[in-house]
Amino acid sequence: MIAVLAVHAVVALACAALGRRLGRHVLLVGALAPASSLVWLATGPSPTEKISWLPAVGLDLELRLDGFGTLMVALVGGIGVLVFLYAWHYFGERPRLVLFTSYLVGFAGAMFGVVVADNLLVLYLFWELTSIASYLLIGFEDEEGVARSAALQALLVTTLGGLAMLAGLVMLAQSAGTYSLSGLLGGPPTGPTVAPALVLVLLGAFTKSAQFPFHFWLPGAMTAPTPVSAYLHSATMVKAGIYLVARLAPAFAGLHEWWRPLVCGVGVVTMIWSGWRATFQTDLKLILAQGTVSQLGFIMALVGLGLPEATFAGVAMILAHAVFKAALFMVAGIVDHEAGTRDIRRLGDLGRSMPVAAAVAVVAAASMVGLPPLLGFVTKETALASLLSEAGWPATIAVAAGSILTTAYALRFLAGGFTRYATDDREIVVDEAHSPAAGFVAGPVLLAIVTIVAGVFPRLVDGLVAGAAGALGSEGHHLALWHGFNVPLLLSAAAIAGGWLLWRYPPRAVQEAAARLPRAKMVYASAIVALNRIADRVTSIVQNGSLPIYLGVIVATAVIGPGVILTRAFRLPESLIIAENSIQAVTALLVCVAAIGTANVKRRLGAVLFLSAVGYGVAVLFVIQGAPDLALTQMLIETLTLGLFVLVLHHLPTHFENIGWRLRQASRLILSILTGVTAGAFALWAAASRQAAPLSGEYLTRSQPEGGGANVVNVILTDFRAYDTLGEITVLTVVALGAAALILTGRGRSEVPHNDEELVGQKGGDDR
Amino acid sequence: MTPLLPVIVPFGAAAISLALGRRHALRRSLGVLALVANLVASVLLLQEVRDGSVVTVVVGDWPAPIGISVVVDLFSAIMLSVASLMLLAVFVYAIGSSRTDDTTLFFHPVYLLLASGVSASFVTGDLFNLFVAFEMTLVCSYVLITLGGSKPQVRHGTTYVVISLLASTLFVTAVGLVYAATGTVNMADLAVKLQAIDPALREALSVLFLVVFGIKAAIFPLFFWLPDSYPTAAAPVTAIFAGLLTKVGVYAIVRSQTLLFSQDTHSTLLLATAALTMTVGVLGAIAQDDVKRILSFHIVSQIGYMIFGLGLFTVAGLAATVFYVVHHILIKTTLFMVGGLIEERTGTAALRRLGGMLHTSPFLAALFLIPALSLAGVPPLSGFVAKLTLIQSGLEVGAYMTVSVALFVSILTLFSMTKIWAGVFWGAPEAPPPMPEGLESSRPRFPPLMVGSTAALVAASLLFVVAAAPLYQLGQRAAEFLFEPAQYVEAVLGP
């Protein structure tokens, strides 16, 4: 299995890197990848493989092939090969086929991975990769805005479900104590988190398999080239959700009483709603897309029961549906390709120009409707019988009602594309087309033959289907063409008759009424709009570009955070010394006054002078505390700063701009006071609660004997903490470089500071 | 191996580079050489501490609390290694870039000093020295962010500088308060002495440091400066800032919360902060229509994930954080490098003026797609593995709210990545605006050094996926040691 995955990866990369010169034939190279999985399947491979990856979190490449996996691999590989061959004709010569091939091969590999993964996380991994491949493929015609938004829509919906599923899978695995899928199913966990986990996983399955109300992305995805629709969006990828539910249902459906109503309910609603919508589409592909959603709902309802007979029927339906729906999509693509439109209001009577394609369409549609002796008939009879015996009448009736719709839209598809059947909105413009090349119809023809042969001789596929069902715990069921005259047959016949009536006499009023119902697609669209609006709103509030507000918020956070704790626990220290002597008190007072002055004065120069007064005042405090070094440094720095300020002030307006708006000023004032009070209280509190002797004592005692200097400040700077000083002089250097460069650039002599002779000397040492 | 080498080597190279003046070729080789040596030294250190030992020296050979301790444990060594890899890659990238080449005289020395400062932040065992190291990185970032000195750069640079100055003031105040309360600034010493003080005071200090480092890490509500200032800088500068600087803040948060304030776990506070940071950041990204601005907001959003792991206060959670940080540094740097390539190629990063590059530059598209999907957590890329470990550890302790937010933000991340993809790589190719005068003819449209270094990092991120097990194991061990501060303390202060 790992080898097959590797082949896919290599083919995808090789096509991307080297495929350009092959032209459209790159698609044939691409076909090698799905072919390899068929070849591998034929060699009778070993059922399990494992590569250790990240065992600590349960993420190991554990792969396992059982009967169900075999069926799925056969579909992914078989239809894959046909799709590549079909695409080879479909595209003809055009650019970008290299990308298309790589995406499609990548998808085939990922889908293969989904159905052989035996590790929940690996399953998720491939699951998401199929979503990404689907995104890239739907958006293949990337100049079209429609394609881009459809791609995004599909991606978002399936990824939303996928992420929910990831959470669910992790929760399940944590309850079960294993990330192995077979381990999980072998001993289904119980516990409070299992039910929510299963709901999350189902969310993933429902979005992926386009179940109501997440179904809308699939019709949207029809903007993809038709080979993609045939492959991903009908035959394989959209079956992933069904695949997962089919795996889980036998183990969990019986343990949770909500499971069957939920899953079958969703399935049936999907079947009927989308089936209904399919009956009045005008685009051949959209009829098929809505029909696909409807059929997916049908299969979901079957496999969701988790009961043996229904599971068997569901698995058979997966096969039958993949075969006839892929054929139908391919025919729709051929019509589009040869006639230039898919609109059934303009198309008509193509049966004459492309009889083979029309015949395929008839066979495939008949299989979809459930006419004997086709595969679709065999499986539908089995399905109805299983519902009758295992789920009771309500579900059976609902599905039969859904079948009426199936018949109706199948007729609409056939009549719309291949007959002159007249309706009021129809004005046939295109009634002739090129006859498609033999190779183009070869794939659909083959699928139609399979539909017929497997219907007449169900034994041919019975092994595959029974094996698949057996892997899901459903033993002893077999396909048969004829079950005798029984209730399912009656129901089928009634559904076909009803469908014909519905198609022949469409209830316009009901259609129009239904069209006015709120649609999930609209919900999605408004969600995206709302998301963008919220994002804009939130961003314009938090990111308003105002520096004072940024600063205010930061200061407020810094004050409020510790401040809250402070107000709870603050006590004034017992021996509070306000000032040690009067000079200290006076200086401190002056510093405070100067600080207030700085904030209030209107002229810039005044503010600078007040600020200097603060600085000099602090220097005086240093002197009083017996730190002449610090005082000296502070004095010099203040003087230089003052000088620099004076130089700079020339370039600035003499007055500060008026802040205006009293509220803003008041809030600044309050914030400043709060900050000062908090900082002061914090400092008192911190100093009062010191238990240990400070390091300064050590510095004092060691300075002379060990540091070799009597000036402890200097010894600290150049010895004890010289490492800090090294950093600080670096800071100075960089500041000087940056400031000087900016000043010189700011003079506007040039964009780039070439005028740096000031700093590095004359040009000449330039060895460029 | 002395833990100081990653500080000294780029420092020395910077000093020489500065004195070299205009000898550009020499400066370039010197820088590359120094950063290679830096990488080697970091990896050797990592090798040395991977068994859990702690390498420590005291600068100036003074006994521990008197001199400045320099300490490398596993967490530091991991950060050092990944940082030095980025520093090297971005330096090479910068040599190729038109905005940071020889015309800007101070780029080389200042960049090297930045490297030195970043290393110094990771290896220091002293709170005040951490402040100095922060200052070093900050002043270098001031210079780099305004490199070129265009008007918007200076305007947004001002925001950055002013807020950073405020942060520095708060930091030095906080260090002062800690010294007032304990009489020491040695972190190992503090780990012991902070236990003795009033618990409420310790809690208040803990929150204060969270704010101080939170500004640097750009968590909610302290992140405003980042999206305003980063996008205007030159591409190599933004790349290295995006990769490293906020992560230095995250490092400091993790270090302080586990070593200094291990007693007080602000789990709820951190988880709430994490959730808000993720959400507000990603919403900001959605609101943008410029590649670099989108990516800048994602930095914020992603920081939330790292805080999330820490906020769980479990080994698994912290391991996930370490793992996530490494992944993020790698991916974010790469994405900005790709952004720079787009800009280099087209002269703009505005989505509405771009389009169709998938067809004109498919290789660049691949270079973008891989890290972009990784950022959104798409499997099997590094972001998936990192996010998975976070989700797992979150679910393990029942942090359902934060996990839900994290997952939902993932999809929003994917949404905004597709916005870039659809805007830049899909659609009809726009006619690129004319290149600035003089750049048109003289430069290749894709300078090989820029593309090469970007591709190398993309390859490294893929390697990250393959080698996830040993890397995760490192992260896990680092997390275990972070929760065992006694070992750190003993290594520094002696038994």
Next chain:
Amino acid sequence: MIDRSLILQMTADVIIRTAAVFALFLLFRGHNAPGGGFVAGLVVVSGLVIRLVASGRVRARQSLPAPPATIMGLGLALALATGIAGWVWGDAFLEAAKVTLDVPLLGEMHMTSALLFDIGVFMVVIGVGTALVLALAETENGP
């Protein structure tokens, strides 16, 4: 520039020389008494400001032995080299070595290699100060 007062220039010369000597004095005694490389550097910068006022930017720049960036780079390198020397010949980075020198005029001096480090600081401060002052001066006066 031409009509700058000769007296001012000569006074400035005297002040600068005095400042330089005073700076050296501060630098060398720094380990034992108030002073040190940082303060000494600031004093030199103050002297340069006076030279700038007296004789203009060009002369002020010429009175420096090297461009500011080079002075800064060498200062950083010296400080770092002291550190590395402590590591090579001692036990640790930035470990200070003590020597006793017999210096003429000043007599026997206890010196530590920390002084070399301080000289590095001194040079950096000079470089920084002059770079800023010269840059600002250029915006003031034009070339």
